[in-house]
Amino acid sequence: MKTLIIIPAYNEAKNLVPLLDRIRIACPDYDVVVINDCSTDNTLAICKKYRAHVIDLPVNLGIGGAVQAGYKYARYKHYDAAVQVDGDGQHNPEYIKLLVSELENGANICIGSRFISKEGFQSSLIRRLAIRYFSGLIQLFTGLYITDPTSGFRACDTKAISLFASDYPRDYPEPESIVSAARNKLSACEIPVVMNERKEGKSSITFVKSLYYMIKVSLAIVIASFSSRRHTEVDE
Amino acid sequence: MNKELQIIMIISSLLFLCYIILMLRNKKIELKFTLSWLLTGICFLLFAIFPDLLRLLSNLLHIVEPVNTLFLFIIFLMVLIIFTLTIALSRNARRVKTLTQEIGIIKLELDKLSAKTTSGQNKQAEN
Numbered sequence: 001m002k003t004l005i006i007i008p009a010y011n012e013a014k015n016l017v018p019l020l021d022r023i024r025i026a027c028p029d030y031d032v033v034v035i036n037d038c039s040t041d042n043t044l045a046i047c048k049k050y051r052a053h054v055i056d057l058p059v060n061l062g063i064g065g066a067v068q069a070g071y072k073y074a075r076y077k078h079y080d081a082a083v084q085v086d087g088d089g090q091h092n093p094e095y096i097k098l099l100v101s102e103l104e105n106g107a108n109i110c111i112g113s114r115f116i117s118k119e120g121f122q123s124s125l126i127r128r129l130a131i132r133y134f135s136g137l138i139q140l141f142t143g144l145y146i147t148d149p150t151s152g153f154r155a156c157d158t159k160a161i162s163l164f165a166s167d168y169p170r171d172y173p174e175p176e177s178i179v180s181a182a183r184n185k186l187s188a189c190e191i192p193v194v195m196n197e198r199k200e201g202k203s204s205i206t207f208v209k210s211l212y213y214m215i216k217v218s219l220a221i222v223i224a225s226f227s228s229r230r231h232t233e234v235d236e
Numbered sequence: 237m238n239k240e241l242q243i244i245m246i247i248s249s250l251l252f253l254c255y256i257i258l259m260l261r262n263k264k265i266e267l268k269f270t271l272s273w274l275l276t277g278i279c280f281l282l283f284a285i286f287p288d289l290l291r292l293l294s295n296l297l298h299i300v301e302p303v304n305t306l307f308l309f310i311i312f313l314m315v316l317i318i319f320t321l322t323i324a325l326s327r328n329a330r331r332v333k334t335l336t337q338e339i340g341i342i343k344l345e346l347d348k349l350s351a352k353t354t355s356g357q358n359k360q361a362e363n
Binding site: 033035053054055056057058059061065068069072073076170 | 332333336337338339340341343344347348
C-alpha cells in the first residue's frame, strides 16, 4: 500500500525531529508530509533542514484545516492510505504499520485507542469522563462504539481520504469526523496503542476552552449525524 | 411621532443613503451586500416623511406608540442583515481555508520541482 503519513504541526519545533527519526526507523517505506500550520517558531526551518516534505500553510487554519490539507494532498497523489500522527510526540510511530494493516483487512478507518489495553498515558480523570461521554454520544447517534473518539492517531483508506479531503471539521475535528464517516457508510475499527504524555508545549485544549469544547463537539456530533451525505468519488 | 424625531430621521437617513451611494461610487463596497442597507435607508426616509404610514402600520399591529413599530421594524431588519453577514462570513471562511490548503500543496510541489531541477543542473555541471 502506498501510504502517506500526515503530521499536523503548530509550533512543534522541539518535538518534530525525534518524531521524524522514529518514523524513519519504524516505517522507512512510507512517505511523510508535515503540515506547518503557520507556526510562529522555526518548525518550517527544521523540516526543511531535515528535508521532510512540508505543506506550509500561509494562514493558520487550526488542526482540522491542517489535517484536511494533508488528506487533500493524499488524494491528489493517489495514496492508498493516509495515517494521521500528531506532531507533539504523543503517538508512537511503532503502531503505524498496525493501523495500516487493519485497512488491508477491509476497514475504512482504523483508530489507535489508548483505552483498550489501558496502558501508557491515560489523560486526566475529567478528560477520560469527557471522552467516555463522547463515546456514548457517538454510539447513540451512529451505533458505532469507539473507545477513544478524540484520538488523532488514525489510518484512512482511499474512501475515507476522499471524504475527509472534501469535508473535514475545522476545530476539534476527531469525534465529529467519526460520525461523518459513519454517516457516509464507512467502517471504523480500533486497535490498542500506547500513547505518551506531551513532551514539549501545551495541549491545544486549555481549561478555559473545555466548556466551549464540550458544547461545540456535542452539537457537532448531533448535527453531523443528520447532515447531508457526500458523494465520495474514489478516483482511480 | 414628534417633529424633532421626524427631522432627525430625515436628516440621518438622507446622510446614510448619500454615504452608501458615495461608497458604491468609489467601489468600496459591493452592490450585492448593499441592497438591504439601501432598502433600509429608503424605508426610514419614507417613514420620516410620511409618519401616517407608520401610524397606519401601528394600528394594524395594535401597537399604541408608533415609535415602537419603528423599533420593531429596525430590529427585524437588523437581525436579517446580521444573519446574512454570518452566512457571507462562513462562506468566505470556507473559501479562505480551501485556498490556503491549495497554496500549501502548490508550494510543496514547487519545492519538489525546484529541488529536482537544481539537482539536475548539478549533474549536468558535473558532466
